[in-house]
Amino acid sequence: MVLESLRFSRVGGLEVLDQLLVPTEKKYIPVKGSEDAWRVVRSMQVRGAPLLAMVSALGLAVEALERAEKGSEKEAPGALQWLKERMTYLKTSRPTAVNLFNTMDALQEVVEHAAASGSSDKQIYYRYVEAAERMLEEDVQANKAIADAGADAILAAMKAKGREGQARVMTICNTGALATAGWGTALGVLRTLHARGRLERAFCLETRPYNQGARLTAFELVEDGLPGTLICDSMAAALMQCFGVDACVVGADRVVANGDTANKIGTYSLAVLSRHHGVPFYVAAPLTTLDVKLKDGSEIPIEERPDEELCSLKLDGKSFRIAAPGIGVWNPAFDVTPASLISGLVTDHGLIPKRSQDFDVTSFVSNKKRKTKS
Numbered sequence: 001m002v003l004e005s006l007r008f009s010r011v012g013g014l015e016v017l018d019q020l021l022v023p024t025e026k027k028y029i030p031v032k033g034s035e036d037a038w039r040v041v042r043s044m045q046v047r048g049a050p051l052l053a054m055v056s057a058l059g060l061a062v063e064a065l066e067r068a069e070k071g072s073e074k075e076a077p078g079a080l081q082w083l084k085e086r087m088t089y090l091k092t093s094r095p096t097a098v099n100l101f102n103t104m105d106a107l108q109e110v111v112e113h114a115a116a117s118g119s120s121d122k123q124i125y126y127r128y129v130e131a132a133e134r135m136l137e138e139d140v141q142a143n144k145a146i147a148d149a150g151a152d153a154i155l156a157a158m159k160a161k162g163r164e165g166q167a168r169v170m171t172i173c174n175t176g177a178l179a180t181a182g183w184g185t186a187l188g189v190l191r192t193l194h195a196r197g198r199l200e201r202a203f204c205l206e207t208r209p210y211n212q213g214a215r216l217t218a219f220e221l222v223e224d225g226l227p228g229t230l231i232c233d234s235m236a237a238a239l240m241q242c243f244g245v246d247a248c249v250v251g252a253d254r255v256v257a258n259g260d261t262a263n264k265i266g267t268y269s270l271a272v273l274s275r276h277h278g279v280p281f282y283v284a285a286p287l288t289t290l291d292v293k294l295k296d297g298s299e300i301p302i303e304e305r306p307d308e309e310l311c312s313l314k315l316d317g318k319s320f321r322i323a324a325p326g327i328g329v330w331n332p333a334f335d336v337t338p339a340s341l342i343s344g345l346v347t348d349h350g351l352i353p354k355r356s357q358d359f360d361v362t363s364f365v366s367n368k369k370r371k372t373k374s
């Protein structure tokens with residue numbers, strides 16, 4: 001069974017795997033409401049674009065259920081206003097992954113629609129919870145669809161080069177079951193290749209400075225029996241040069257209208273290296289990661305993390321300073337890969353068609369919306 005990043009039920013509430021303790025310990029911690037959800041996202045006890053959106057949505061669902069059941073009808077503010085205020089607050093935890101904003105906006109539409117059609121406060125709370133539960137199911141289904149489309153794309157690219165065997169695929173950060181509600185996006189593609197008997201080896205970059213690759217992806221690969229090799233970020237070029245790689249597949253935190261993609265710091269370097277070595281470079285993400293309101297990557301807000309993460313190493317709860325005190329530090333959590341370096345944008349609705357140097361994400365999204373409505 002694939003690792004569970006979270007557990008949710010109406011009776012049992014919400015628990016999340018504390019990712020700061022992995023791989024030393026597998027400890028689930030309770031999330032009792034929106035304050036807890038905000039805190040576990042901000043502290044990166046849970047992380048990964050789809051997961052932080054899900055935990056925020058479900059954390060609020062726990063509180064919404066409580067309010068629905070204890071009958072807060074006469075309490076001010078009413079359900080709609082209270083939920084909207086909580087969603088605005090949840091959006092302040094981390095700025096780059098657009099899944100959080102898209103998810104909150106979609107949930108807001110649900111409750112506004114319920115209120116506009118005359119629902120009681122209790123009904124509004126239940127509409128919210130049902131919608132969040134639906135999103136949880138949809139996330140896993142979306143990941144399976146991404147994984148199939150991504151595996152197909154990698155195998156087709158290999159075939160075009162006359163390679164029929166198993167694939168050697170490189171990835172960065174953690175985009176697996178631990179970054180989503182289950183299966184994973186880019187790591188889901190590797191899981192599916194493995195399930196089809198077509199994965200020779202997954203090469204995971206350690207992903208400095210937060211080490212999601214070394215701590216989390218290596219853990220998922222070992223737990224699930226996938227053939228995996230861990231390398232430092234600075235070894236990617238040498239590995240491509242010495243041993244060859246069939247494809248790179250990475251996740252995304254925000255894909256904008258022209259296909260420029262924000263993802264974990266180091267992704268851009270990997271895309272440049274891939275282009276130099278003729279390695280196809282794929283981005284795997286659900287529709288909730290697309291943001292067509294932004295024209296290009298220069299508009300994406302990039303989260304900067306504390307200096308401490310770069311200047312110290314953490315081991316067994318202790319922190320060891322490795323950098324000279326007083327040194328200046330720049331620690332962006334993400335970088336932007338230009339669309340021109342991306343071979344394929346793989347979504348749960350298939351590949352977004354590529355133009356010569358970029359992608360028309362806007363038309364892709366409006367076509368999908370039109371199809372869903374009809």
Ligand SMILES: CSC[C@H]1O[C@H](OP(=O)(O)O)[C@H](O)[C@@H]1O
Nearest residue numbers: 047048049175179251252263264
């Ligand atoms: C499945 S997308 C995961 C996405 O989230 C990561 O960031 P973080 O660990 O800081 O939340 C990274 O950019 C991954 O690609």
